[in-house]
Amino acid sequence: MKNTSDMFNKSFNKTESETWNDFLKYQVSLFLESELRILKEFGLSNQSSPILDLGCGCGYYSIALANALPEAQFVCAEVNDEFIKNCKKNLADHHLNNFPVVKWSAGDQEMPELARNCNTVVLRMVLQHTLQPTKILQDLKEGLKSGTNIYVIEDDLSFYNIHPPIGAFDAFIKVVHDYCGMQKSNVYIGKQVPHIGHEAGLKVCNYTLLEQNNHQLGSKQLMRFFTEALLLFANTFPDIVSKEKAIEHCKELDEYVQHYDKGCCFSHYVTVTHLKT
């Protein structure tokens, strides 16, 4: 059985692959700073190397972490072929060709040799897109050295909110909920990670809920993340939300931030869990 949700367990055409690439790039640039602060607090450092970026997507998290931790070496692992191509190209564009990119369907296939030597694993927005996250963590426990640090960064849609309220934001939440449900992804996994880690036999060292709000990131910048996600979903699954409806919601959300700017509050939430083998 494949351990990847339908969202990524398929090949993308050129436009889809480019759209995902740009979305993942923007997401990392927007959220890195706050996530990195927590990762460092939980022990991530140059000494954590080599670092396995499991489910590396188009490689932007490895690239960003490599900038922050210049002495660290990375191994990138990914299941989706188009993302592997994007990742290799993006690493080369950043002169990081020395980071190997391996094809691996975690939870289905044996751990690649290169991954076994890593001292740290970063799993960012990956477990929510897998069908058996416990199996993936169990395999990491069995395949990696004792004492390996695993950092899991996940979304949790149940914490999102906005004030003053606006229907287009509720519509966005519903689209993410319906779209991810249909694709067998779990957008409520954030708060479940400590339990999944515990079930997998890992030591749960630390956990935090990280709020990234419009006052920290900029109202326009954070709203762009929501509207781009909405358009991405409308483009790939118009049955959930038509392009016309998605454009209408985006327009309302753009007008909302223009009107309120700092006089409103909305947030994106991730959880960061530190596990150990």
Ligand SMILES: C[S@@+](CC[C@H](N)C(=O)[O-])C[C@H]1O[C@@H](n2cnc3c(N)ncnc32)[C@H](O)[C@@H]1O
């Ligand atoms: C939302 S993307 C996140 C990419 C990257 N970690 C980031 O933060 O930019 C989720 C990634 O997990 C990958 N993935 C899902 N299931 C996987 C599995 N079983 N093994 C390896 N990669 C997987 C997907 O193909 C996709 O690239």
